[in-house]
Amino acid sequence: MSSPTHAHHPAYVKIWAVLVVLLMVSVLGPLTGIRWLMLLLAFGIAVVKAYLVAKNFMHVNIEQRWIAYLLIVSLALIVVLFAGVAPDVMKHRGLHWENRAAQQAVEAGAHAAGPAHE
Amino acid sequence: MSSKPIATSRSAAGLPTARLVTWWVIASEIFIFGGLLASYVMHRLGHPEWAAQAAHTHTWAGALNTFVLLTSSLFAVLAHKAADSGDGARAARFLRLTALGGTTFLCIKAFEWTHEIEAGFVLSSGGFWSFYYTAAGLHGLHVLAGVIIMLFFAADAARNEELQRVECIGIYWHFVDIIWIFLFPLLYIAR
Numbered sequence: 143m144s145s146p147t148h149a150h151h152p153a154y155v156k157i158w159a160v161l162v163v164l165l166m167v168s169v170l171g172p173l174t175g176i177r178w179l180m181l182l183l184a185f186g187i188a189v190v191k192a193y194l195v196a197k198n199f200m201h202v203n204i205e206q207r208w209i210a211y212l213l214i215v216s217l218a219l220i221v222v223l224f225a226g227v228a229p230d231v232m233k234h235r236g237l238h239w240e241n242r243a244a245q246q247a248v249e250a251g252a253h254a255a256g257p258a259h260e
Numbered sequence: 261m262s263s264k265p266i267a268t269s270r271s272a273a274g275l276p277t278a279r280l281v282t283w284w285v286i287a288s289e290i291f292i293f294g295g296l297l298a299s300y301v302m303h304r305l306g307h308p309e310w311a312a313q314a315a316h317t318h319t320w321a322g323a324l325n326t327f328v329l330l331t332s333s334l335f336a337v338l339a340h341k342a343a344d345s346g347d348g349a350r351a352a353r354f355l356r357l358t359a360l361g362g363t364t365f366l367c368i369k370a371f372e373w374t375h376e377i378e379a380g381f382v383l384s385s386g387g388f389w390s391f392y393y394t395a396a397g398l399h400g401l402h403v404l405a406g407v408i409i410m411l412f413f414a415a416d417a418a419r420n421e422e423l424q425r426v427e428c429i430g431i432y433w434h435f436v437d438i439i440w441i442f443l444f445p446l447l448y449i450a451r
Contacts, residue, residue, distance in 0.1 A: 169320075172319070188445050195438055209283050216294070223298055248306075251309025
């Protein structure tokens with residue numbers, strides 16, 4: 143059986159070139175010295191690169207529609223996992239509990255790293 | 261008259277069985293890597309001091325590996341294009357180039373890990389390094405598995421046999437590439 147992509151192959155080398163340029167931009171991001179810009183560039187570009195690979199190399203855009211739904215639902219469940227667990231992991235103190243080991247680890251790590259990370 | 265309907269011409273849910281299985285594998289992999297990366301992100305946000313540990317990773321080695329995987333993904337999709345046109349020999353050549361990319365990735369990773377272990381950063385050196393070795397190691401195992409499977413499929417493709425497999429291993433390989441696309445900023449750039 144032929145694939146749905148038969149006779150529908152975009153200019154792969156051009157897409158690869160765009161991916162490489164995006165990679166270079168994300169690597170140069172830290173050189174700006176601006177933390178929020180570096181993070182925005184790094185993760186924003188990662189999302190764009192993943193989209194380009196999924197669409198053009200994996201051909202999700204011309205695959206059966208439910209495949210895209212399957213992938214979206216899988217990712218959405220990861221977001222649910224994150225939302226459910228993250229508050230207890232990211233915060234080290236709650237209304238009726240305290241994670242002293244984590245607090246001490248943060249304090250010790252910040253002290254060892256110096257003023258830049260405190 | 262013999263025929264080979266299994267996984268080649270048989271269609272379930274509107275797409276060939278082999279490709280259907282590949283997508284289900286990828287959906288399950290999303291939970292494996294998604295759970296691991298979500299866990300890393302929440303711990304990282306709760307431990308700002310990990311930024312100092314992340315500063316010890318080799319950004320340029322990670323960037324070079326990203327370039328290698330992106331290029332190997334290009335070869336994988338060119339192999340698919342060749343298989344689509346019925347040119348098994350050309351598809352096999354591109355699959356072998358993809359496998360070469362995967363092997364190069366693993367060699368760079370081995371170089372990187374050697375330097376980090378020699379510098380004293382091992383699995384038990386702290387939370388950041390636990391996640392670093394687990395996530396990169398699990399990804400590396402997927403790269404290794406992909407390389408081995410790809411070489412078997414290339415041998416078949418060279419004889420113009422089982423060409424539908426070329427697309428399936430390509431989809432898997434692009435997924436492995438996407439995982440690295442997110443691991444790179446998480447482990448190497450965010451400091």
